[in-house]
Amino acid sequence: MGGVNGTGTGRGRIVVAGSVAQKPWHGGHTWVFLQYALGLKRLGWEVLLLDRLVPAMCADEGGHACPAEESWNLRYASRVMERFGLEREYAVILEDEGGAPRGTHGSGPEEILNRIRSADLLLNVMGFLDDEELLGAARRRVFLDIDPGFGQMWHALGWADPFAGHDDFVTIGRNVGRPECTIPDCGKRWITTNQPIVLEHWPPAAPSDGPFTSIGTWRGRYDAIEYGGERYGLRVHAFRDFASLPRLSGEAFELALDIDAVERADLALLEENGWALVDPRREAADPWSYRDYIARSGAEFMVPKDAYVRSHSGWFSDRSICYLASGRPVVAQDTGFDDWYPTGDGLLAFNDLEEAAAAVDEICGDRRRHSAAARRVAEECFDSDRVLTGLLDALGVEGA
Numbered sequence: 001m002g003g004v005n006g007t008g009t010g011r012g013r014i015v016v017a018g019s020v021a022q023k024p025w026h027g028g029h030t031w032v033f034l035q036y037a038l039g040l041k042r043l044g045w046e047v048l049l050l051d052r053l054v055p056a057m058c059a060d061e062g063g064h065a066c067p068a069e070e071s072w073n074l075r076y077a078s079r080v081m082e083r084f085g086l087e088r089e090y091a092v093i094l095e096d097e098g099g100a101p102r103g104t105h106g107s108g109p110e111e112i113l114n115r116i117r118s119a120d121l122l123l124n125v126m127g128f129l130d131d132e133e134l135l136g137a138a139r140r141r142v143f144l145d146i147d148p149g150f151g152q153m154w155h156a157l158g159w160a161d162p163f164a165g166h167d168d169f170v171t172i173g174r175n176v177g178r179p180e181c182t183i184p185d186c187g188k189r190w191i192t193t194n195q196p197i198v199l200e201h202w203p204p205a206a207p208s209d210g211p212f213t214s215i216g217t218w219r220g221r222y223d224a225i226e227y228g229g230e231r232y233g234l235r236v237h238a239f240r241d242f243a244s245l246p247r248l249s250g251e252a253f254e255l256a257l258d259i260d261a262v263e264r265a266d267l268a269l270l271e272e273n274g275w276a277l278v279d280p281r282r283e284a285a286d287p288w289s290y291r292d293y294i295a296r297s298g299a300e301f302m303v304p305k306d307a308y309v310r311s312h313s314g315w316f317s318d319r320s321i322c323y324l325a326s327g328r329p330v331v332a333q334d335t336g337f338d339d340w341y342p343t344g345d346g347l348l349a350f351n352d353l354e355e356a357a358a359a360v361d362e363i364c365g366d367r368r369r370h371s372a373a374a375r376r377v378a379e380e381c382f383d384s385d386r387v388l389t390g391l392l393d394a395l396g397v398e399g400a
Helices: 027-042 072-083 109-117 132-137 150-156 235-242 245-249 264-272 287-296 306-310 318-325 353-365 367-381 384-394
Strands: 013-017 046-053 090-095 101-105 121-125 141-145 168-171 190-192 212-217 225-227 230-232 253-258 275-278 299-302 330-333 347-350
Touching: 013 027, 013 109, 027 046, 027 121, 027 287, 027 318, 027 384, 046 072, 046 109, 072 090, 090 109, 101 109, 109 132, 150 225, 212 287, 212 318, 230 306, 235 264, 235 306, 235 353, 245 353, 264 275, 287 318, 299 318, 299 353, 318 330, 318 367, 330 353, 347 353, 347 367, 353 367
Parallel strands: 013 046, 013 121, 046 090, 121 141, 141 168, 168 190, 212 253, 212 299, 253 275, 299 330, 330 347
Antiparallel strands: 090 101, 225 230
16 A cells, blocks of 8 residues: 555655755765665655755866766766665756756656655755745655754844744754753754664674774864854864874874865864874765775764854764764764763763863773674664654654
């Protein structure tokens, strides 16, 4: 028997709007959207992962500007979707410089529109899809916030309204709406959720005495923000406080770090304190190299954006979830997530340099125990079957 929309699946249809083609060479970014698409498909939902691409984002494999149809963006995304069996469940809207649709890749415009119309809901990651016709065609529009704090503060300050046109609001900031969290709710009822990981794609690796690693961007796409008398910063603003950790602990640390060469002072700071830096475009350029890099690591040392910590958001990294599932312990700066996830075995939280050094020592003292515990945390807290079923239940989706 088909789903509520007669799609021929056990359930109905869900459209996930997110960006894969926009960011080739970013394997971890790709995994964020794969976890939702693969996880929902695994639960029996018919899925469409809907992407969009503008000319300014398009480049060939050498990084040179080119038309979208000839770009590495589309070739990368098509390769990923084919290897994960999602080639029939992925489409890209090709836009002109002004953001107006001029064509599609993967499915025709009418098919995309019809699939949105027949879907139980549109899960719009960070309001990524902003085309009024397509948004208007959806029966139910759910804003999924994976970068808690910035959008809400922009809205509260009157700078932007990324939430307009949506019916429901979901965030991975587990503390949003609680008194201890300084992120404004903007008058919305926020459903909070863990992030999902499809565990079958993340087998646990044997314990390793490899280096503490992480993968990330030094600054990102936007600046720190002043709100309520506080300055909410980026990863660069938080990481400097922990730069001396390799020297203090005597352990090996490595970062697959997207950092511009103009950051000479910060590069010198990291080098002087013993951080090994590798190129994330080489080590984690696609989902498979990203997964392999994590498996080769001994553990993760994770410093989030300053804003996540300062706001007590309860944010937890999609990257750290991959480390945990791989049996790699995680030492993470606390954002308030210790209210939601078990810490002490496999996942250790810290607030300052001394606590970080103690957590590193603890991991190194019994890597086998912490490796097994890391996988258990992933299974108990982030398994996509549990997380996505819980999210759909919270949204009141029929058939969840």
